[in-house]
Amino acid sequence: MIKVNIGGVPEHFNLAWYLTLKNGEYKSEGINLRWHDYHGGTGAMCKGLRSGDIDLAVILTEGIVKDIIDGNPSKIVQTFVQSPLVWGIHTAGHSEFKTVDELRGKRVAISRYGSGSHLMAYVNAKNEGWDLEKDLKFEVIKNLDGAVEGLTNNVADYFMWEKFTTKPLVDDGTFNRVGTCPTPWPCFVIAVRNEFLENNETDVKTILDIINGTTEEFKDIPSIDRTIANRYDQQLEDVQEWLSITEWSQELIDEKTLSAVQNQLLDLDIIPEKWAYDKLTKIL
Template structure:
């Protein structure tokens, strides 16, 4: 039995992994795939890949691109979710801020530096013509739970996180939503440590075949909307909206898309250089 560790955020995007694990599909192929939830998001998974705690990560495109350029010995092997991530921009329920414009120069809560919540704060600033040096300030809060505490206590003023994941906190009056900031590219990719690709390519291909067979028909799984609503404590109408907006992928991320990501990160001074496509991607043969 091959032992493989994989990490991802505990969100509805990754339900297909849970279903295939529950069905024993990897064990049927001699693979003991162990899923690890990363509540700290992309920054925490980049660290876990570097420290060999996990072999595979289902991770934000911009975050892993930045970290590979910074020396993470991993490669992107596939796009997982083709559609952009809709980041909700949230403030505490009792906040004095009511619009995105009000947030200029205030403090953003981020899970950690290099995380999606950090990078998308720059995208939001750029979208609104802010001075990215003067108008952005950050407070590290580790995860969603930390954001609730940080915004409520006034340690930070706003927080970007996936819109549908935080919707229950908006509904119960913990947060208020002041707007959205969609990522300008496919949101999730599958990244794998290079040594794992080199040593276990057949195992990796088997894992990808299994997950891709599920995601290609994910929306047609009977009562999938009810399953998601129950598991992630969301309203059925929110889940149905999310499903209508979301498309999975079974393909390798293309060169033009990855160049768009790099150019954006470079223009925001988040990466020091633009690298060759092959430095970021491994097209499994």
């Protein structure tokens, strides 16, 4: 039985992985798939792929594209979530800042450089017409818990994270959500280390077949909204709204979309150049 390490954020997007693991679907195919929670998000997973701590990652599209171009020896093999990620823009509950416009030039908390919270700060700044050099100041806070501490203790002024994940913190007054910023592309892809992919392509295909079988029918699972609400401490109506706007994918991100992602990252000076489609992806 082959051991395979996979990483992802411990959020509702990845419940399908938990369900397939719980059902023993990978072991029945001779694969010992081990899930690793990455509370630090995309930047931490990029580091895990580079070091070989994980073989696969369910990772933000913009983050892995940037890191592959920066030298991460991995390839995108599939889109996992086709719909955009809706990022909430948050200030501390006691903050004087009540609108996005007031955050121009203020300190933004990011989990780490190269993370989604870092890259989306640029996307939001561009959307707002801010100066990308002068109006963005970064404070590294590692993860969501670090953001709570950082904003509460005035280490940083605002923080961007997926809006449904942070909703309980908005509900209890820890954060104010002053705005949202959706990604202009499909939000999550599945990436694999090149070395692992070259030696275990059949196993990767099997893993994708299993997870795709669950995501295709995910919304039809009886009481899935209640399961998510209970497991992730969410309000039922929030989960139902999230399910209504979220679409999974069983296909590889297409060339046109990946080119658009790179155009945006290039325009924001996040990547130095565009890469060919086949240097970023692997068709299985």
